[in-house]
Amino acid sequence: MGFNFRGLAFKQSMMILAAITVVFGLIFGIMSYKTQDMLDRMTLENGEETSRANVNYIDKLFNAGKLVGDDVASTLGKRKMTKAELDTFLLQSLTNARNLIPQIVAVVLAYEPGMGPETPTDGEFMRLARFSENEIKLITGANYQDKEWYYSTRDGRTSRWQEPFIGEFVPEPIAVYTVPIFQKNKEDENILAGVLAIDMSIDFLKETISEIPVSNSGYAIITSAKNEVVAYPKNIAQGKRNRDVVVKEKRGNSQIDFDRRTRDSSGLFLGTVAGGEESAIYYTTIKSNNWTFMVVWPIEKYLKDQSAMRKLFFALAIGGYGIILVIILLISFRVAKPLKELAVAARKLGRGNFNVTIPQITGRDEISEFAGAFSNMLTELKDHIEKQKDMKRIERELDLARNIQLSMLPGSEHDENSDDDRHELAPFLLPAKEVGGDFYDFFKIDNDHLCVVIGDVSGKGVAAALFMMVARIILRTTTKNLKSIVDAFNRTNFALAKRNKLNMFVTVWAGIIDLRSGHIDFASAGHNPPAVRHKDGTVEFIKSKPGLVMAAMEETVYKPQTCSLLPGDTLFLYTDGVTEATSCQDQLFGDNRLINTLINGGALSPAETCSLVKKEIDNFVQEAPQFDDITMLAVKYSGSDEPVWERYEKTINVNNNDKSGELKSFVEDILTPMDGAKKVQMQDAWDRYEKIVDVIPENQDILTAFVEGILAPMEGSMKSQMQINIAIDEIYSNIVKFSGATQVTLIVEIRKATLTARLTFIDNGKPYDPIKQADPDITLPAEEREVGGLGIFIVKKTMDSVSYRRNGDNNELAITKTL
Amino acid sequence: MLINKTSENDKLTIALEGRLDTLTAPQLDAEIQGKLDGVKSLVFDFKKLDYISSAGLRILLMAQKIMNKQGSMVVKNASAEIKEIFEVTGFCDILTIE
Numbered sequence: 001m002g003f004n005f006r007g008l009a010f011k012q013s014m015m016i017l018a019a020i021t022v023v024f025g026l027i028f029g030i031m032s033y034k035t036q037d038m039l040d041r042m043t044l045e046n047g048e049e050t051s052r053a054n055v056n057y058i059d060k061l062f063n064a065g066k067l068v069g070d071d072v073a074s075t076l077g078k079r080k081m082t083k084a085e086l087d088t089f090l091l092q093s094l095t096n097a098r099n100l101i102p103q104i105v106a107v108v109l110a111y112e113p114g115m116g117p118e119t120p121t122d123g124e125f126m127r128l129a130r131f132s133e134n135e136i137k138l139i140t141g142a143n144y145q146d147k148e149w150y151y152s153t154r155d156g157r158t159s160r161w162q163e164p165f166i167g168e169f170v171p172e173p174i175a176v177y178t179v180p181i182f183q184k185n186k187e188d189e190n191i192l193a194g195v196l197a198i199d200m201s202i203d204f205l206k207e208t209i210s211e212i213p214v215s216n217s218g219y220a221i222i223t224s225a226k227n228e229v230v231a232y233p234k235n236i237a238q239g240k241r242n243r244d245v246v247v248k249e250k251r252g253n254s255q256i257d258f259d260r261r262t263r264d265s266s267g268l269f270l271g272t273v274a275g276g277e278e279s280a281i282y283y284t285t286i287k288s289n290n291w292t293f294m295v296v297w298p299i300e301k302y303l304k305d306q307s308a309m310r311k312l313f314f315a316l317a318i319g320g321y322g323i324i325l326v327i328i329l330l331i332s333f334r335v336a337k338p339l340k341e342l343a344v345a346a347r348k349l350g351r352g353n354f355n356v357t358i359p360q361i362t363g364r365d366e367i368s369e370f371a372g373a374f375s376n377m378l379t380e381l382k383d384h385i386e387k388q389k390d391m392k393r394i395e396r397e398l399d400l401a402r403n404i405q406l407s408m409l410p411g412s413e414h415d416e417n418s419d420d421d422r423h424e425l426a427p428f429l430l431p432a433k434e435v436g437g438d439f440y441d442f443f444k445i446d447n448d449h450l451c452v453v454i455g456d457v458s459g460k461g462v463a464a465a466l467f468m469m470v471a472r473i474i475l476r477t478t479t480k481n482l483k484s485i486v487d488a489f490n491r492t493n494f495a496l497a498k499r500n501k502l503n504m505f506v507t508v509w510a511g512i513i514d515l516r517s518g519h520i521d522f523a524s525a526g527h528n529p530p531a532v533r534h535k536d537g538t539v540e541f542i543k544s545k546p547g548l549v550m551a552a553m554e555e556t557v558y559k560p561q562t563c564s565l566l567p568g569d570t571l572f573l574y575t576d577g578v579t580e581a582t583s584c585q586d587q588l589f590g591d592n593r594l595i596n597t598l599i600n601g602g603a604l605s606p607a608e609t610c611s612l613v614k615k616e617i618d619n620f621v622q623e624a625p626q627f628d629d630i631t632m633l634a635v636k637y638s639g640s641d642e643p644v645w646e647r648y649e650k651t652i653n654v655n656n657n658d659k660s661g662e663l664k665s666f667v668e669d670i671l672t673p674m675d676g677a678k679k680v681q682m683q684d685a686w687d688r689y690e691k692i693v694d695v696i697p698e699n700q701d702i703l704t705a706f707v708e709g710i711l712a713p714m715e716g717s718m719k720s721q722m723q724i725n726i727a728i729d730e731i732y733s734n735i736v737k738f739s740g741a742t743q744v745t746l747i748v749e750i751r752k753a754t755l756t757a758r759l760t761f762i763d764n765g766k767p768y769d770p771i772k773q774a775d776p777d778i779t780l781p782a783e784e785r786e787v788g789g790l791g792i793f794i795v796k797k798t799m800d801s802v803s804y805r806r807n808g809d810n811n812e813l814a815i816t817k818t819l
Numbered sequence: 820m821l822i823n824k825t826s827e828n829d830k831l832t833i834a835l836e837g838r839l840d841t842l843t844a845p846q847l848d849a850e851i852q853g854k855l856d857g858v859k860s861l862v863f864d865f866k867k868l869d870y871i872s873s874a875g876l877r878i879l880l881m882a883q884k885i886m887n888k889q890g891s892m893v894v895k896n897a898s899a900e901i902k903e904i905f906e907v908t909g910f911c912d913i914l915t916i917e
Contacts, residue, residue, distance in 0.1 A: 700842055719900050722870040726840070726904070729872040733841035778909025782883045790908060791873035797907040 716819020
């Protein structure tokens with residue numbers, strides 16, 4: 001199983017990693033900022049801490065120096081002293097000051113011109129006491145008025161610390177505190193008398209500075225109010241002079257001289273000292289003399305701290321990142337692996353392998369839940385397919401049932417032996433998907449009576465189908481036996497209603513058509529009235545009163561109803577599957593559409609009429625599914641152009657020897673009323689005689705005698721008579737030998753006007769059309785001759801016409817002969 | 820149907836009277852079947868025969884087949900109607916009709 005870069009695991013891991021990267025980045029940024037800030041603050045605190053004691057010490061020192069200066073100046077302002085007094089005072093003051101502050105090395109007094117003791121009006125006076133080499137000396141100075149320390153104090157008229165310098169008399173760096181001396185004149189006004197200066201050695205500061213311990217290779221420096229370096233560790237200058245030791249501040253890429261006067265009293269900045277390496281510099285103001293105390297850390301070290309901090313954090317981040325990555329990958333694989341296995345299983349399943357093993361996944365997470373569901377699905381799918389198989393089997397059996405049911409309906413008139421010249425009939429049944437309950441039926445009750453039936457059992461399914469078959473068979477049997485449609489309806493209804501626990505019912509319309517006259521006796525059990533298309537093209541529904549549906553109530557009595565067909569009329573039976581065929585728009589096909597379709601059909605044959613109606617229904621419903629069986633039955637009544645024969649029947653006992661007399665009187669009885677005028681009238685008509693005999697060889701004589709008896713009065717030729725006798729012999733002997741019939745009816749019809757006789761043999765044997773038999777070869781020598789088929793051949797040769805038809809259960813063979 | 824058989828040496832004359840049809844043909848069949856041994860000349864006299872059906876033709880055919888092997892067979896005095904039957908069935912070609 002290779003790593004899938006488009007897989008869920010990878011995608012998920014990448015997304016989580018991306019999110020974590022963002023979070024880490026943010027944390028890193030904030031942390032660096034915070035670290036910087038913290039380091040700055042630490043540096044600041046460190047600087048403050050380092051400088052505090054020193055600054056205090058320096059402050060204390062300078063404040064003391066200031067106090068000394070102020071005190072001495074005040075004393076000088078109050079009392080006018082002589083030179084001697086002054087020397088003593090100076091000596092005393094320096095001694096006192098040095099007791100207090102050993103760094104004070106000199107007390108200097110300079111008067112305004114003319115203001116000094118014992119001084120000419122424009123004369124200078126400058127006297128100083130100086131400590132040098134463990135003794136104090138008094139020195140007289142001059143030319144001080146253009147010295148900065150003097151004129152700045154004189155002009156400013158306030159005390160101040162001067163910028164440190166190496167003094168004229170004190171050859172070492174000194175800090176000088178200068179104080180103006182005011183004396184009262186005669187007008188009691190304060191006037192400036194001179195300037196007192198206290199010189200403090202600041203060499204000690206260099207010692208002090210060097211000794212201040214500063215962490216991280218740092219050091220301290222002190223600058224004056226004018227940013228001149230006052231004190232610094234010796235190793236910094238490296239031979240440079242004081243004025244070269246300049247503190248510069250970094251502003252962007254350039255460096256400018258640091259000027260504390262433009263800044264807060266303390267703070268931190270980046271810069272260099274004496275052109276050295278870049279450093280972080282803390283500064284604070286020494287308040288007493290307005291100097292600046294600075295703590296300097298070389299930046300390299302400072303940055304090292306920061307980058308160490310960053311490195312640590314980065315390492316932590318990378319480590320965490322790695323761990324998270326590993327965990328994510330583990331989880332992803334944990335998720336992806338079973339999913340992949342499930343996918344493989346699903347693929348196999350898709351190919352129809354239902355025995356595929358579902359990977360067992362333990363645990364209670366979503367994956368195992370899914371695997372469980374998948375496993376369930378497989379089981380249920382199996383069950384479902386088994387059920388489907390069962391369903392299929394049931395469906396097949398239902399189909400079978402349907403087929404049996406449909407195959408029991410007569411398919412064509414030929415099957416039912418009900419076809420004849422006087423009508424044409426076509427059934428149509430298109431079953432809906434389920435086994436339905438529609439049915440039709442047609443059969444002949446006798447030669448001249450055709451029964452047509454259409455029905456619809458309530459409901460669908462096997463029950464409806466069984467019910468339909470039972471109803472159809474009972475109705476058929478009772479109609480054939482009772483020869484009355486109403487009686488058959490009553491009987492059938494009773495039979496069905498009696499054991500009808502399921503409360504099913506069936507609507508039926510059935511009619512018996514007299515094929516000779518077109519008269520119909522019919523009954524309706526709640527069925528739609530059939531339509532009739534007349535020969536003139538008009539169409540109407542038969543006035544049919546629907547009785548109660550069959551099988552509803554045992555005692556239902558159906559009313560006999562009648563109607564008539566004229567030759568050329570077509571009777572159209574149908575079920576509600578036709579009129580209630582539903583379109584996609586939920587519209588019904590309806591009576592009017594049916595009527596219009598039948599009108600449009602014109603003089604179509606019954607089969608074509610059914611097809612047309614079906615086509616119209618299809619056009620109407622379009623894609624809508626067929627819910628109900630569509631059943632139709634159309635009968636076209638052609639009628640008979642022959643006059644109705646009067647029919648006489650006589651059955652004689654062939655065992656009775658007196659048979660010829662009986663026959664003779666039978667025929668005479670029939671013919672006697674035809675005497676006279678009536679007889680003449682009848683000459684144009686066919687006379688008809690009928691003889692029914694059992695099929696035994698001996699009855700041939702009876703038939704021959706019957707025919708001879710009828711034909712004799714015609715006075716035809718002997719030859720014709722003889723040929724007719726031979727024909728009777730051949731036909732009857734064929735029936736006896738081959739048909740398996742039990743009864744033969746011979747109908748003899750004669751037409752006196754044309755001296756024509758027609759003999760029709762009707763037997764109930766198996767279907768046999770002798771005309772279709774091949775003629776025997778009559779040219780062969782005697783040895784190769786067969787006698788089979790010769791008889792019919794003779795008949796064909798000697799008679800004027802021979803015709804055959806199968807009528808119902810009977811063979812009808814008719815021959816005609818001119819006598 | 821009446822059957823008159825007249826035998827003279829190896830010549831047999833059978834005169835038929837009435838109808839030779841399905842019903843009567845078996846009688847004639849019985850008179851001929853196995854009774855033509857030694858007969859060299861067989862004569863059917865149809866002078867008084869009314870008509871003949873295919874059943875009768877079958878007997879004649881059978882007799883003709885036998886006589887073809889052992890002698891000759893002649894049909895005499897057949898009426899026009901019977902001759903017509905022989906005509907239409909082609910029997911005139913296999914029978915000797917005088």
